Amino acid sequence: MEDKIRKNLEVQLSEVETLQSMYNPGELRVEDLNVLADVNAFVEGRAPDLPAYLDLTVNLLVDQHKFELCINLSHEYPDVEPDLFVRNHKLNKQQHAALNKDLGDYVAGVSRGEPCIFSAISWLQDNAQNYVVSEEVEERIEKDEAxxxxxxxxxxxxxxxxxxxxxxxxxxxxxxxxxxxxxxxxxxxxxxxxxxxxxxxxxxxxxxxxxxxxxxxxxxxxxxxxxxxxxxxxxxxxxxxxxxxxxxxxxxxxxxxxxxxxxxxxxxxxxxxxxxxx
Structure with missing residues (x-):
């Protein structure tokens, strides 16, 4: 089991390195560099304890709209789906839910065992603008104070x-x-x-x-x-x-x-x- 986890983490490190070569620090952020160091130490056999999960954030500009893709990689990734979601504070609840559901469905269809973060980013770049309305519609909802x-x-x-x-x-x-x-x-x-x-x-x-x-x-x-x-x-x-x-x-x-x-x-x-x- 430990050998399998080490192999998965090797894939994760390689994928992170590839993404870092493609995006600048303002576009790609490793949330905790200490965790990244711990993953490296475990993979290289310098640390016996399992590291925490890697958290990444990718900031994308799609048709002048800012999207934030938040990614959490468990020790089982890429054998399991990554834990990810998209944020855009201009989207309403329905748009936000639809975007995350469709992205999740897309990632679920990608073959397991292979890195898929770049594929998820590419899907988001191609489709995110479809979830943004051209005009903001302000809904007035009567507050239920219960x-x-x-x-x-x-x-x-x-x-x-x-x-x-x-x-x-x-x-x-x-x-x-x-x-x-x-x-x-x-x-x-x-x-x-x-x-x-x-x-x-x-x-x-x-x-x-x-x-x-x-x-x-x-x-x-x-x-x-x-x-x-x-x-x-x-x-x-x-x-x-x-x-x-x-x-x-x-x-x-x-x-x-x-x-x-x-x-x-x-x-x-x-x-x-x-x-x-x-």
Whole structure:
């Protein structure tokens, strides 16, 4: 298994090197150069521990429209599809979702075992403009001020670009809660129904292995005391500074309990919490 991972990472390094020769630093960005160094060290046998996943961002200008392609490469790539999604803040929710779905469908049709990032970039350059409307249409939606709280479960949340987008969009929409990265990934968002729905539709449109809203809570009264969090932040529950993988469930429960949400732990994980460390 380790030999196979090393072979996959060799392919990833070669692909990154090729992309770096084709794009300047303003167009192609390795999100964490330390991770790139760790991958090199592992491939060369200088480091025994598996490195974190590589995160790349490609900035493209297509017909004067700026698109950002965010890429996360697992240890299994290129034997599995890359985790990628496109951002363009001028696209509405429907356009954004359609673009990411169609790009995902295209990548899914590419033969596995071969690098496909350049193919994805080429597809985006050829097709991205088709998802941009020529005139902005402003939709007026009456705000539903009822309060809700969504508990969202993801198979994993590793990509730094996705993690940044989750937090930035929540701040932009005045949503509170938290995001726990790793495997599994847990997100709690709370706020008005319209704001939470818009945030969820945008985040759900990204390319995920599996993500769904597991529990939805609605305010049944005037709203006093319903909101449990004062802001939105990423929370990592680990005993050390090692790479973000599996979280400390005991620390997560303690955090939930401190915010009067300890009851939700059993509903999410199906485990009854007992006194003492988990």
């Amino acid at each position: 309060l809700v709280r969504y508990w969202i479960y993801s198979h994993h949340i590793y990509s730094k670009s996705k993690r940044r987008e989750i937090v930035d969009l929540a701040h932009k929409m005045n949503i509170t809660g938290f995001c726990m990265p790793g495997k599994p990934g847990i997100i709690c968002v709370e706020g008005t129904t319209s704001d939470c729905n818009e945030w969820w539709q945008t985040i759900k449109a990204m390319n995920w292995k599996r993500i769904f809203c597991k529990i939805s809570e609605q305010c049944q009264d005037s709203g006093d005391g319903f909101l449990k969090f004062r802001t939105f932040e990423e929370r990592v529950f680990q005993n050390s500074s090692i790479k973000c993988t599996h979280m400390n469930m005991g620390e997560l429960y303690k955090f939930l309990d401190e915010h009067d949400c300890g009851y939700i732990f059993k509903d999410i994980f199906g485990v009854e919490v007992k006194p003492g460390p988990l």
